Amino acid sequence: MSLRLKRAVKILHTLGAVGLMGAIAANMVLAVNAPAGLAELAAMRQGMLMVCKWLLLPSLALVLLSGLIAMIVHKPYLHQGWVLLKAVLGLGMFEGTLATVQSQATRAASMSARLAEGTGDPAVMEKILSSEWGGMWTIMVLSIANVVIAIWRPKLGIPP
Numbered sequence: 001m002s003l004r005l006k007r008a009v010k011i012l013h014t015l016g017a018v019g020l021m022g023a024i025a026a027n028m029v030l031a032v033n034a035p036a037g038l039a040e041l042a043a044m045r046q047g048m049l050m051v052c053k054w055l056l057l058p059s060l061a062l063v064l065l066s067g068l069i070a071m072i073v074h075k076p077y078l079h080q081g082w083v084l085l086k087a088v089l090g091l092g093m094f095e096g097t098l099a100t101v102q103s104q105a106t107r108a109a110s111m112s113a114r115l116a117e118g119t120g121d122p123a124v125m126e127k128i129l130s131s132e133w134g135g136m137w138t139i140m141v142l143s144i145a146n147v148v149i150a151i152w153r154p155k156l157g158i159p160p
Contacts, residue, residue, distance in 0.1 A: 005073065013066040019059030020093075021143045023051050024136050027105070031133070038116040045105075045112040052105045060097050064090050081156020082149050089149075093142045100135025104128050 027048050035041055067090055070077060077083040107128045114120030 006070075009066050009070045009073070012062055013070065016059045016062030016064075016066060017143065017147065019055055020063055021140065023056035023059060024101070024140050024143070026051050026055075027101075028136055028140075031129070031136075038112070042109070042112040042116040045109040049105045049109040052102050056097065057102065060094065064094060080153075082153050085156060086146050086149055089142050089146050093139055093146075096135055096138050096142070100131060101139055104132035104135060108132060 030044055030048050030051075035044060067086065071083060071087065108125065111120050111125045111128055115122065115125060
């Protein structure tokens, strides 16, 4: 792999990670500072959904694709345990982001709109928010773990 291509893939991977962690952090800050009014809450939840749609999901795709490209074009990575560990954690992040963060953001936006209209169920909203928080913390921890592994590069070698 040429040096320019290596650098480009690394830059894309890093930018994707920054976007992903920034989107999660932004949604955490918004959730903690949720307004008391139902109409305002519905608007904020719609904003959180847009953060997922326009920042979180594209960043996740960029991280996963650039990581896979790096593995394909730089053959020594295939024998590095830390790279394979990051790949496994990346699959967990993919599933967790789609199954909890994105899906619960969608459900929360919908339920908050219904609450503002007077037809929503506060108990259901509470369950959605609990699941969403668990998902956001899980993805944030996995993201931090991936950054630490990339910097530390522990010797988890796989024989050629």
